Amino acid sequence: MGIAEGVLETGFAARNGPVLSAAGLSKRFRGRRVLDGVDLALPGGCIAGITGENGSGKTTLLRVLLGDLRPDAGQVLLGGSYGYCPQVPVLHPSLTVAQHLVLFRTAYRLTGTQRAEVLIDRLNFASCLAQEAGALSGGTQQKLNLTLALMHDPDVLLLDEPYQGFDHETYQVFWELAAELRDRGRTVLVVTHFVPDSTPFDVLLTLSGGRLAVARDAR
Template identity: 80%
Template sequence: MDGVDIVVPGGCIAGITGENGAGKTTLLRVLLGDLKPDAGRVLFGGSRGYCPQVPVLNLSLTVAQHLLLFKTAYRLPSTDRAEGLMARLNFASCLGQEAGKLSGGTQQKLNLTLALMHDPDVVILDEPYQGLDYESYQVFWELAAELRDCGRTVLVVTHFVPDATPFDLLFRLSGGRLHAEERSQ
């Protein structure tokens, strides 16, 4: 990558798109602090939530055990927000199921719930709707809009943008450079 410069303000849903191999994963790793940038810096305001493309779950733990683990990690008083997200994403009945026995789409819903359950200021989502059914895809965008409307920063990194409407800002990563997409609204 060469000279990537991006500012995503609070109260905004931004997207970064690009073909496979364009450098999205490398950019994500820099944003998350896994890779040091060659130059420049990455600044965030507030807490972060990250939803990776491949769910990072302990397949032998139940959904409820995951919620308790993340409740402790985030120092939350309860799992109420997570349970509300689960209801919205239509998998609240899965609390007692082991993560390894969930479908891929339901694992992705759990992944998303874990990333959002502490109500972060900045949410970074890597291919977040991969494996979701249409109804859950719609709920995903409702949640993203609610986060934006509460002043949160939402960054969606994806190779596929079927509809650019939900994005306030959209960038294309190509040739190692980030280009703002022209949008008509």
């Protein structure tokens, strides 16, 4: 049936096998059950979305999948490297865009920043390289946030409300990048309360009452 009994699979999982999987995830906060036995299996070459109302537990689930938050029960298996784009950009306000690239190049143990520079060109904020992050607009901070999550070319990309603050052109580029990642066998998971168009997703899931359900599958 998949990686574990009862695991929710996308239509791609049987062909490719799961790259990101979770079984039986449960989490309580102050007596309230936020996650209630969440199961998930996502393969390589997939764009998946998890949607739900504010407070439904989407960010909690993402933090558990990342390993940033320990579940009360259940397990997560992640195959390969991951990139994370949090809802609120984690940037040093006094460092310039270029300095962030150097900092993350060192953290990722990369030999250069060429991939980041290509992403910056695609996202159209090369003119901001010398600006401090604290002086950037919210949308440009989110562009930098996305660039830093992608510059080491991760196998799995986890995104929390990634396109808030983007104008229409940047929104389109975002989905172009996501499709290119999928075509190269990467897994992209977008967590958002707002889905203006479900077309880019291969599978769209809803989180409600602590459980995941398929809203739309590409099978």
